[in-house]
Each structure stands twice: as structure tokens, then as C-alpha cells.
Amino acid sequence: MTELTGLRAIVTGGASGIGLATAELLARRGAAVAVLDLAPGGLPSPLLGFRADVADDASVRAAVDTAVLALDGLDILVNNAGIGATGTVEENPDDQWRQVLDINVLGVVRTTRAALPHLRRSAHPAIVNTCSIAATAGLPGRALYSASKGAVQALTLAMAADHVAEGIRVTCVNPGTVATPWVTRLLDRSPDAAAELAALQARQPHGRLVGAQEVAAAIAYLASPLAGSTTGVALPVDGGMAGLRVRPAQG
Known part of the structure; x- marks a missing residue:
């Protein structure tokens, strides 16, 4: 699949997990890809790495401008950088x-604010935000994280409305629990890692963790010109967690 040939993409938080899987997939599908990350070293070819701290506006603006210069333009922005939190x-x-x-x-x-002037010069501009099932499902022990991702989903819809007349599409993906380094660290801190993993798998109707590559595939679709009539949506990638109410297996 080469539907992204000739397009230029920035992926924040692209040095590991969902971000890295996304950056690699976009590149395989033909895009030139720049990764913005706190630690962008060691990226596989042909990914370009630039250091950026999304908590610092000057850092973000400088990194976006440098990446756009290296890419000779910008068509796709994937806002993936984020951190987790547990607790009530x-x-x-x-x-x-x-x-x-x-x-x-x-x-x-x-990141969006820094990227918009460049995206406005693209023939196929798209923004994809990494949100979470936590935006729409009440998960125990995730109050802060859920609040942040609920805001991301609302922001996605507002951005989509603001920029649809400019031809800039804005969407988000809502992953379930994904097999990423953050989840691995969460399991490592659990007093019973095996039981915690089983619980995380069981709450997703398909019975397993979501793969980072599966989320990347959804992001790649939403970023592609093939999704040219898709904007202002949140695409769940959660094994059915958002909508299915399956009966427990009979013992």
C-alpha cells in the first residue's frame, strides 16, 4: 500500500509504542516521516528524529519548523505524545x-498551533490525535487520565469544526489497553502482574491487549487521502470495548 507516497508527516511521541509503530507504518506506505520526541535517538531508517518537549511552546515551534524544513512541507500531523496516570x-x-x-x-x-500554517499549504492536510477508550468508558483508577483524554476527544471535534472549511480534516483514535512500554511498567508495579494482565485482557471483548500496530493502521487510514470525507470522528480500536456487552463465558 503506497497511498501516502509524496506526503510528509510529523508524529509526536514517535520514538516508542503507538507512536513508533505509526511512524514506521506511515513510512512503509510512502510518507516522509519526522518523529518529535523527548528522546528521538536510535530511530530506524528512514525516520527523521527531532527533540521536542510538548510541554514547552518554544521547543514545539522550533522542532516543527525544523522538521517541516527537512521534509519540505507538511501534510499529516499525528498528535500522539502523552503520559499516563493512575488513581482516583x-x-x-x-x-x-x-x-x-x-x-x-x-x-x-x-503542536497543532505550530503545524497549522504549514498544513494550510497542503493539498491533503490531516490531523490525527491519539485519544483513548478512557474518554468514553468509566475505568476504575483512571480519573486524571480519563479527564485528559475526554478533553482530547472534545478538542478533536472542536478543531474539526474550526478547520473543515479549510480542508483540514481532524480525527482521533480511541485505543483500548495497548501492549506498550507504559502498560508493561504498570504491570511491573502490580503486586500480581499475571492477575492484572488477565484483568486487562478480560475487559476487552476480544480477550487480549490491543497491538500498537493495530492502532497505527487506524491512524494511517484516518491520515490518508482515502479518508477524505472523514472528519470529526473518534475511531475506537479497543476489541469491542466501547460498544459490545458480551456475556461472560460459561464455566
């Missing part, structure tokens, strides 16, 4: 709330 509404201190919202929500704002 009373368990996370104010400083952690500010940090997570600053990175997960304002990080999207900063």
Missing part, C-alpha cells in the same frame, strides 16, 4: 493534574 480523583495531587493535562491536552494544542 482524590489520589493525584494538583501538580500531577497540571502535568498530565499540560502534556496530554495542551501538548496537542501547542
Whole structure:
């Protein structure tokens, strides 16, 4: 599949997990891809790496401008950078709330704001935000993370409405629990990693964790000109978690 040939893409948080899987897939499908990350070293060819801190506006603007210069333009922005958090509404201190919202929500704002002047010069401009099933499903112990991702989904819809007349499509993906380094660290901190993994798998109707490559495939579709009439949507990639209510297996 080479539907992205000739297009130029930026992927934030693209050095690992969903971001890296997305950057590699976009490149395989023909795009020139720049990764913006806190630690962009060691990226596989042909990915270009640029250091950026999405919590710092000057860092973001400089990295986007440098990446666009290297790519000779910009057609696709994937806002993937983010951090996780666990805890109920009373368990996370104010400083952690500010940090997570600053990175997960304002990080999207900063990168998009820096990218829009370049996207307006594209014939096929698209923005895809990495959101989460946590935006729409009440998950225990995820109050702060869910609040940040709920904001990302609402922001996606507002951005789509603001820029549809310019031809800039804005969408998001809502992954379920994905097999990423963050989930691995979460399991490592659990007193019973095997039981925690089984619980995470069981709450997704298809009975397993989502693969990063599966989320990347959804992002690649939404970013592609093939999705030219798709904007203002959130695409679940969650094994049916958002909509299915399956009966438990009979023992």
C-alpha cells in the first residue's frame, strides 16, 4: 500500500509504542516521516528524529519548523505524545493534574498551533490525535487520565469544526489497553502482574491487549487521502470495548 507516497508527516511521541509503530507504518506506505520526541535517538531508517518537549511552546515551534524544513512541507500531523496516570480523583495531587493535562491536552494544542500554517499549504492536510477508550468508558483508577483524554476527544471535534472549511480534516483514535512500554511498567508495579494482565485482557471483548500496530493502521487510514470525507470522528480500536456487552463465558 503506497497511498501516502509524496506526503510528509510529523508524529509526536514517535520514538516508542503507538507512536513508533505509526511512524514506521506511515513510512512503509510512502510518507516522509519526522518523529518529535523527548528522546528521538536510535530511530530506524528512514525516520527523521527531532527533540521536542510538548510541554514547552518554544521547543514545539522550533522542532516543527525544523522538521517541516527537512521534509519540505507538511501534510499529516499525528498528535500522539502523552503520559499516563493512575488513581482516583482524590489520589493525584494538583501538580500531577497540571502535568498530565499540560502534556496530554495542551501538548496537542501547542503542536497543532505550530503545524497549522504549514498544513494550510497542503493539498491533503490531516490531523490525527491519539485519544483513548478512557474518554468514553468509566475505568476504575483512571480519573486524571480519563479527564485528559475526554478533553482530547472534545478538542478533536472542536478543531474539526474550526478547520473543515479549510480542508483540514481532524480525527482521533480511541485505543483500548495497548501492549506498550507504559502498560508493561504498570504491570511491573502490580503486586500480581499475571492477575492484572488477565484483568486487562478480560475487559476487552476480544480477550487480549490491543497491538500498537493495530492502532497505527487506524491512524494511517484516518491520515490518508482515502479518508477524505472523514472528519470529526473518534475511531475506537479497543476489541469491542466501547460498544459490545458480551456475556461472560460459561464455566
